[in-house]
Amino acid sequence: NAGVMQNPRHLVRRRGQEARLRCSPMKGHSHVYWYRQLPEEGLKFMVYLQKENIIDESGMPKERFSAEFPKEGPSILRIQQVVRGDSAAYFCASSPLFPKDSASYEQYFGPGTRLTVT
């Protein structure tokens, strides 16, 4: 069973460009979460999506950031007009739609995408 996949692993963008980060959840998982980790800090929740629905976006910056999880294909985190402060590691995690037990609430993390804005 393949784990959570993220690509690219490393992304370099100049200020003002757009960044698109992709996440494919584990097979059978329909919940996707995005977290951001600034240097030397813990992970901060950004957004929680199910297929075709944004459930909780309380951690998303109000401007320039958007996320989607279409019926087909990976979840996309999009950052428009990137600035140096967007440089961070972005992690995606997934969990099952119908948790069978407490272990099913666990979130399985991808390897992350390190975004560098120059």
Place this chain on the structure above:
Amino acid sequence: AQTVTQSQPEMSVQEAETVTLSCTYDTSESNYYLFWYKQPPSRQMILVIRQEAYKQQNATENRFSVNFQKAAKSFSLKISDSQLGDTAMYFCAFMKWGGGAQKLVFGQGTRLTINP
């Protein structure tokens, strides 16, 4: 809103020693989960151990165990017989229970170094 605090930014011990990492949290919820995640230099987040708040028994996973004190809102991680491969950042995390999957709230992390 929930908060998680890890008061030890860095710790260092010798191989084979026992080390305890501290974590406290603040919440008004009565049902929740607590987790410890490990992040080695590869940056991959690895689940170490999980505790359900309704369980009084402390969780254990091989060399890893927790001391869960619900009234004190404390959740420390003990690593016994530490190994070089335990060197990593360790994050404590909180998840509210119920209503389906929920977001994780992480602490700031503790950088643990195991010395040979």
